[in-house]
């Protein structure tokens with residue numbers, strides 16, 4: 001068909017499935033197994049629905065101010081969006097506008113190449129080392145920008161701040177984006193580096209550590225100038241991104257630091273227990289500092305384990321991609337959910353011995 005010739009064609013990102021079965025154990029999209037902070041429920045109950053008649057605050061001031069206070073930066077250094085996917089997409093559009101390729105790891109968040117294709121940004125993937133580490137030396141080549149998650153996804157591996165700084169130091173003529181979707185589970189944020197480098201953007205999300213994936217809140221913190229460029233792009237695209245209820249819910253979540261520490265602490269504790277149990281079952285993995293474990297089994301194929309677990313209504317994530325097609329990404333749920341997982345894995349591996 002002639003009209004199809006000029007259609008913008010993209011191969012879209014495929015999110016983890018969102019099944020909704022009564023007793024399922026859902027460990028496939030790195031959500032938080034606990035509810036959001038109690039203050040979030042209060043705001044929801046007390047929200048005056050008649051306000052929905054009005055457009056929301058385009059700057060999401062209440063949320064931006066709460067974040068600025070929490071992270072000790074100016075409100076003008078904060079940009080919020082509908083999940084960090086929205087913030088990252090806007091950042092690709094704004095900052096990656098060079099003829100030179102942007103750089104990101106070969107094994108990483110699988111949305112990066114989708115945005116690059118969508119916006120026609122040239123890109124080059126940099127292979128992780130054999131043991132899945134980001135090698136700073138490899139990022140010392142000419143480029144139009146750099147982006148990587150820390151901890152990386154789906155490996156869960158955290159790089160030290162020294163490593164991150166080495167990459168930033170070598171790339172001060174382009175924007176470097178550090179995607180910290182999983183930083184709150186034991187990582188050290190690159191936020192302090194903002195004082196030294198004006199070309200760094202740190203992106204985080206409420207979807208994991210703040211238990212609000214359903215609300216879609218993400219944010220970026222950076223130099224005021226970077227943020228003002230981001231706002232220019234946003235206001236040229238869709239000025240009313242975040243709805244008025246979500247702005248208030250997000251602000252309430254940020255204000256309850258005690259609850260935030262409690263739930264992230266619980267996830268970390270459960271993660272460490274799960275690591276021990278998986279090891280006993282013959283799984284191996286690099287050390288994870290995120291809310292998931294990226295594991296491979298010495299004898300059984302990841303895809304077979306994935307299918308078996310699915311038949312038991314336990315959902316984990318499997319990526320059929322080069323280098324990682326024998327790994328499972330297992331999100332950390334409640335203690336009870338992880339016990340069910342371990343029980344089913346034990347049964348499967350025992351049964352497997354006999355076949």
Ligand code: PMP
Pocket residue numbers: 082083084085086109149153179181204205206207213217218
């Ligand atoms: N970055 C990374 C590395 C992720 O794994 C995810 C989760 N899919 C995101 C960003 C986006 O998260 P959200 O849009 O829910 O904030």
